[in-house]
Amino acid sequence: MFSAPDFQQLRQTIGRCTSADVEQALSAGTCDSNDLAALISPAAEPYLPVMARRSALLTAQRFGRTTQLYAPIYLSNYCTNRCAYCGFAVNNKITRRCLTLDEAEAEAAILHERGFQHILLVAGEAEKIVGVNYLEAIALRLRPKFAAISIEVQPLSTAHYQRLFQAGVTAVAVYQETYDQEMYQQVHLAGNKKDYHFRLETPARVAAAGMREVGIGALLGLTDWRAEGLALGLHLAWLRKNFWSTAVTVSFPRLRPATGAFAPLVPVSEQNLSQLIFGLRLFDPDVGLLLSTREEARYRDGMLGLGPTRYSAGSCTAPGGYSSADQTEGEQFSVGDQRTVEEVSLAIAAKGFDPVSKDWDSAFQH
């Protein structure tokens, strides 16, 4: 099993990197974890444009001149956890709601109408409200309409992931939030999510269940993003070695204002985020890299083709948000890119890229 990295040691490894290490990483044919440490170290900052160029070439080689599009459906904002940074935290006084199967289907129909073939079902962690039976029922209903269905819910067992895969779920996203065990305990104040190790081992359970894809990630802004990035790289490499037939994606949610007003503990600039994205692309040319609507339109447009492979678009982060007039009531975080999917698609096309809504079909599964 992937063991928790020693966060302090990661910081030290990165801190020791020099510009010579960066140059070596940039001239190497393939990058190992020492090269990744160099690429996301302060010593690599002057090389950012060179890294960007290298990252863009690798991304085009592996993924073509395309950007995949997806949209989230927030099923429920009930949550039994108290996470200091999250708008859904159990102690936050917000309107709670869990969509019925019909309501979820209505939300999905709106997204389908807008051209989406890939949806991400998101829910707060409340096993009694959003359990595996509920998720299975929704997947079965939505499967005929969508080529890919991802979920981002509480960690489940391998057997449950197998059931959901059979029902049409193709991918699971489960972010560690932070690989720093000390910080993890500081921000996860109550609920099942306090269990660092159970969460850390979740991506392996997802892959062991035969899911097509597993998404990992870290919530940037809690602690040293560089060490977080190296931990992500190690986790990614471990998953590759142990589950070669499951694809891996990495997400980079940067803390944004939420109800409960949690300010980032360590600010992460766009410069920093870009360095991390380019570094991970050089480290693993095949990994899918996600950039959500947490980021602003200007930044997302600028990053098109430079490393990220998948964008969300036209997102609403509150349950029932697509069908309701007020899309911000009870949302998890406020979005930074408010554009519609048509507008995002036009921006992608303007860069000479194809917006892609489908890269999988359930027929491949049988």
Place this chain on the structure above:
Amino acid sequence: METLKATEELVRAGFIVLPYMNADPILALRLQDVGAAAVMPLGSPIGSNQGILTAFQIEIIIAQARIPVVVDAGIGAPSHAALAMEMGADAVLVNTAISVAGDPVAMARAFAQAVEAGRTAFVAGMGSRSKQAHASSPLEGTLAADLGFLS
């Protein structure tokens, strides 16, 4: 495929299985999945002394494997063994080249030295190869992306 079936069967029967195989990266992963203790991709046809003609595939096998990779077959000269070790192989298996040598003992010693040299070079970290000459400051003048959009 027969190698895969045989490995699965033998592992189930309690054997430690070290399958000799074509240098196929996916087959190597599948052998690993069914419990092979190592994979032994061929460098070239057995007994041919042609050296490592499957280097590209073997490099991929080595990068992906979590079990030892032993390059077997085709290794006809100490330099071939050194190359396999420089690529990161865990071991090489040599028979014909030593057994048919004029002085097998001396040849075995030569192979041992080559294996040691190759392993030391791999651990030391090999520089990457290029078809073109590189200036001593390799990144000067490298094409760079415009990041003017960053706030």
